[in-house]
Amino acid sequence: MDNKQGMISMALGSWLVALAAGAVAAIMLWVLGGWSFMQGAFAGFVVFVVVGGVISWIMTRPLPAPNTVELKPSEPAETPKPAAAATPQAEKPAEAETAEKSAAAEASAAPVAKKAAAPKAAAKKPAKKPAAKKATAKKAAAPKAAAADARPAAFSDAPRDGGADDLKQISGVGPKLEETLNSLGIWHFDQVAKLKKKDIEWVDARLRFKGRIERDDWVGQAKALAKGD
Structure with missing residues (x-):
């Protein structure tokens, strides 16, 4: 109840x-x-x-009645299985023989490989001669590059005693360009009038707008200005 x-x-x-x-x-x-x-x-x-x-x-929900829970006995632990039987000792000599044969084959092949590698190493040594030729070519090219970068002899670090000419009178030459020409060593009309092809290439390579010397005919204008026309 x-x-x-x-x-x-x-x-x-x-x-x-x-x-x-x-x-x-x-x-x-x-x-x-x-x-x-x-x-x-x-x-x-x-x-x-x-x-x-x-x-x-x-x-x-109803609970289980007392003494109704059954306890299962613990099962005995499984006995370990015996390990697999070891391989008979009779197989060891065969393995040892194969190992000795492979070691002997490697030892005999090593001198042959060294002899074959020796001619290859000898063939690589003559490759140093082209490098020497390149070095000599660079040395020969160095004076040419220095000569190309050298300033023409007609240019000077300062104007003559009479003072620099007004290079702005040349059509196409502004104040900044006049300063650039002065920094390159050009101060007078006669210097511009005597410019050769090499001199024009040297100056043109250092100007921002290339080709202006020939396009604006600086040489012809400078000749007229130098004569006072």
């Missing part, structure tokens, strides 16, 4: 908890969720039924 009364009280308690959960859910959906009263009441009823059924099933 006491057991039945306990089960009934637990069932009633679980449904009361479910009723409270359903009421709280209905109020929350109605007030905060913006649901209508009927929608909130229906959702609360669903929560009431689900929660009540789950809690009552958990709380009121």
